[in-house]
Amino acid sequence: MKASRTSARLILAATLLAAGHTVQATEPAQVxxxxxxxxNGMTLYTFDRDAEGSGTSACNGPCATNWPPLLVMEGETAGADYSVVTRDDGRKQWAYKGKPLYFWAKDQKPGDRTxxxxxxxxRVAKP
Known part of the structure; x- marks a missing residue:
C-alpha cells in the first residue's frame, strides 16, 4: 500500500510540475x-539525546525497534518547521524544529502517550 501511495504522489508531483505548478513542502505530522x-494518528516523540540541529539521530539499532522513526517517504520535501535528518542506516527521518521524530512501539492506539x-x-513532541 505504501508503494502505491508513494507512486501516486510522484505521478501527481510530476504532473503538477509539467503543468507549471509548484510542489509544496510536505507536512509530515498533524497537531x-x-x-x-x-x-496514522499515533503520538510522536522526541529524544533528549538527539542534538538539536545536528542532522542525525542518536536512536539507532535496538533503540529504533522500540522507537520507530517517522520516515520520509520518496518525493516528500521539508518545509516550514520540518527538516530531514539522515539516519545511521542511510534512511531519511523527519525532524520538527531540528529534533528527530519517533513513534513508541508500546502505544496501542491513537491518543496513547505511554x-x-x-x-x-x-518527550511527547509538541508544536
Missing amino acids: SDGMLTGS GDGFNNVW
Missing part, C-alpha cells in the same frame, strides 16, 4: 490534543 501525531517521560529522556 492533535496539543501534540504532534503521524498520519512513552512520555520514558527513562526521563523521551
